[in-house]
Amino acid sequence: MLRSMYSGISGMKVNQTKLDVIGNNIANVGTTSFKVSRVRFQDMLSQSAGKASGPALNTGGVNPKQVGLGVKLAGIDTVVYQGMMQPTSRNLDVAVDGEGYFMVAKGPRTFDNTSLVVDANHELSGSSNLSIMYTRDGSFILDTEGNLLTSDGYRVLGYSVSGNGMKPTGSGAGAASAVSSSIDASGNIIFVDADSVSGTASNLKANDGLKTLRIPEKIFVGSGTGSGAIQKRIISFSIEKDGLIKGVVEGGQVAVLGQIAMASFKNPAGLEKLGGNLYLNSANSGNAVVRSGIGTDPTKDNSKGYGDMLQGMLEMSNVDLAEQFTDMIVASRAFQASGKMISTGDEILQDIINLKR
Secondary structure (H helix, E strand, O other): OOHHHHHHHHHHHHHHHHHHHHHHHHHOOOOOOOOOEEEEEEEOOEEEEEOOEOOOOOOOOEOOEEEEOOEEEEEEEEOOOOOOEEEOOOOOEEEEEOOOEEEEEEOOOOOOOOOEEEOOOOOEEOOOOOEEEEEOOOEOEEOOOOEEEOOOOOEEEEEOEEOOOOOOOOOOOOOOOOOEOOEOOOOOEEOOOHHHHOOOOOOOEEOOEEEEOEOOOEEEEOOOOOOOOEEEEEEEEEEOOOOEEEEEEOOOOEEEEEEEOEEEOOOHHHOEEEEOOEEEOOOOOOOOEEOOOOOOOOOOOOHHHOOEEEEOEEEOOOOOHHHHHHHHHHHHHHHHHHHHHHHHHHHHHHHHHHOOO
């Protein structure tokens, strides 16, 4: 049979795959934080019809004579550049402006920082029953317990933040000599006052491990749930650029409820897509490098290498429709041309058969 027919078949196969990828890109033009994919081709093995020879006494060199045997798929790449920011005015929507992924988990909730510890290399260590995934989709929701979740119910991970001996400015039964915003084993948050969580505060410190973040309806103002604690309702909350979640309680005081964690990868294009805007690290993406929490020793702090979290915004898809439609035209014409090559080969075979009447 003619080699050109099989080359045409290979061309139809790879261009069909390219059209599949383009169709998926166009379908996800409105998907939050979607990253566009592209297809790359490479030629297949070539059959040698003549070897190359060097210059001789009476003649010059001769190039090799090779016949290509078609095309094959070289790879399908994920293009991870940032999409456009879309304002939503929703306080649970968070976009990442720059490098980084949110860390979400499926499994038993945890209010402590002992199972998922961030080591000196900013990688997770320890044992945990949580299945950790990554996303740039910051369209979060809350459940009835106040757990911060993705739209599919996966729990958002972060740090608890301690006040390191700070005192509330008020006095009375609710005042404490040393306070912290960590969530205890019962899920109770201990109070930190407004003066202690200003943008220039240097005495806030994140714990070394990750936990389930929670924005409850009420918190205990004081040193815990004892006789000196007063339960107050959270009337609003905000998410800072560094991921700090601050809740405003009755009376205008502010409590630090935690800090949203972020991760980055040596090769983010190597992440495996799980669907639902979720990714899983693969053998080629490398392990997740976790962003340092607030109050980390400056010699070990890597937070400057990550993007800002923007509340009330979402990152949109990075699909360029003009580019996709152009690629679709090229791929469809290449598919038609490959099909025409097969029909042309068929006509040639028919002529050969008709030589014998």
